[in-house]
Amino acid sequence: MSFDVRAAFHRVRDSLSAIVQIVAAAIAAYAFAHVLLGHENPFLSVTVCISSLSLARDARPRRVLDTALGITFGVVLANISLLVVGRGMWQLVLVLGLVVLMARFVHRSPGFAVSAGIQASLVQLIPIASGSEIQRPIDAVVGGAMALTATAIVPRDARRLAKSDERALVQQLGGGIRLIEAALHHGDADRAERALEHLRATDRMLSDWNTSLESAKAIATISPFLRQHLKDIERQREVRVALDYSVRNARVVARRVWQLLAEEESPRPQLARTFEEIAIGIGELEAAVDDPDALVQARQSLTLAIVRLHPASHDIEYDVQDATVLMQCRPLLVDLLTAAGLTVEEARERLPDVDQEPI
Incomplete structure (x- = not known):
């Protein structure tokens, strides 16, 4: 299959406003969590913001909100699981299965469950400094809120x-x-x-x-x-x-x-x-x-x-x-x-x- 250069340029042209919006919102989310809240490494604020906005054709605020809620849902459940069962291989299997099952139960969108599962996996697999676990749900909320704000303030045309x-x-x-x-x-x-x-x-x-x-x-x-x-x-x-x-x-x-x-x-x-x-x-x-x-x-x-x-x-x-x-x-x-x-x-x-x- 040959690479269509013209189609590639059209994709980039059509995505320019979305790219500007994502970069601006992600940096703002990181700055808010790192500078104002004092979180040392608020990677979730950035990943949640980017995932919520995405480059999808469907940029409706409702879809952005659903994605942000799904991610935050996964982070919160995974954080609770760390306190109850800890971190490890079998814990990852348990938490991932539980999060995806519960996400499918509470929301009809498959994307909601996928977003929740991805973020739950990150929480389980990436350890951070002791006492900072509570910061991750806060970072997730910051990222989602910044994505919604960007939808209105830095909108895609x-x-x-x-x-x-x-x-x-x-x-x-x-x-x-x-x-x-x-x-x-x-x-x-x-x-x-x-x-x-x-x-x-x-x-x-x-x-x-x-x-x-x-x-x-x-x-x-x-x-x-x-x-x-x-x-x-x-x-x-x-x-x-x-x-x-x-x-x-x-x-x-x-x-x-x-x-x-x-x-x-x-x-x-x-x-x-x-x-x-x-x-x-x-x-x-x-x-x-x-x-x-x-x-x-x-x-x-x-x-x-x-x-x-x-x-x-x-x-x-x-x-x-x-x-x-x-x-x-x-x-x-x-x-x-x-x-x-x-x-x-x-x-x-x-x-x-x-x-x-x-x-």
């Missing part, structure tokens, strides 16, 4: 990651439509099948985008610095729903085109032209991720594509199979226009009346 997710999804959708266009232009059923597979690969992208938007909303709700972006985040959530529907409808169309070409592998250039115009509109939706003004052009291009959905525009009014493809494009274009800023009602009004001749 999850909107950037959400926009990256949106861009990736629109690119994938546009690529699928282009494959449908090529399949129809060449009468190639294999390309139509690849288009369907291409569009099916969007499930993970939609899930990632949803997670990013949920994180962005949760962070903006508690952060005084990002609260003004709540309306923009809500708009992105609406766009995500519209594009989710668009992808689903594009799969239906791709499946129908595949079946059509599997029965008769003959070029259909007029149908291909329709998908070319749809792809142009999707390309402008991609541009609108960074430039909202491009939405106007996207709406215009998608409206022009809608005109071609009337079978008479293709001279195929008597070809039921081709006309069926055009009919299945109608909900696709309604959803794309909704993603471009129209209401569902406004988008439907632009659909051609199949009972009338096209203008």
Whole structure:
């Protein structure tokens, strides 16, 4: 497997705000425990802070809190076990098993139990100066509290990651439509099948985008610095729903085109032209991720594509199979226009009346 340098740079770019947040919070947690509380080696304040924030896509305060509580839970139980059974191999087995079992009992998140188990192991395996055991739960609380504080005061701008997710999804959708266009232009059923597979690969992208938007909303709700972006985040959530529907409808169309070409592998250039115009509109939706003004052009291009959905525009009014493809494009274009800023009602009004001749 070759190393993708471009993807690596994108990962670093998308993680920059998270890295800054983690470093700032970890140093602050260490300084608080070491300088203000006088703890000689408060490594737990740093590890708890880093583990709670992490580089996970889901940066919601609730997840940060759950992780911090899980870690603190493990530290407290392990500290109690040191007083009761001491330190050693069999003690480690006993404590680790007990902590993970109890963590699973009190919280449904697997991450909570894993965090508790890791920190319980550290407490059991790393001895510190006598009389300092009580400091470790305090350090864990400091680390968790600093992680939550950083979420509000040094927030990650999850909107950037959400926009990256949106861009990736629109690119994938546009690529699928282009494959449908090529399949129809060449009468190639294999390309139509690849288009369907291409569009099916969007499930993970939609899930990632949803997670990013949920994180962005949760962070903006508690952060005084990002609260003004709540309306923009809500708009992105609406766009995500519209594009989710668009992808689903594009799969239906791709499946129908595949079946059509599997029965008769003959070029259909007029149908291909329709998908070319749809792809142009999707390309402008991609541009609108960074430039909202491009939405106007996207709406215009998608409206022009809608005109071609009337079978008479293709001279195929008597070809039921081709006309069926055009009919299945109608909900696709309604959803794309909704993603471009129209209401569902406004988008439907632009659909051609199949009972009338096209203008």
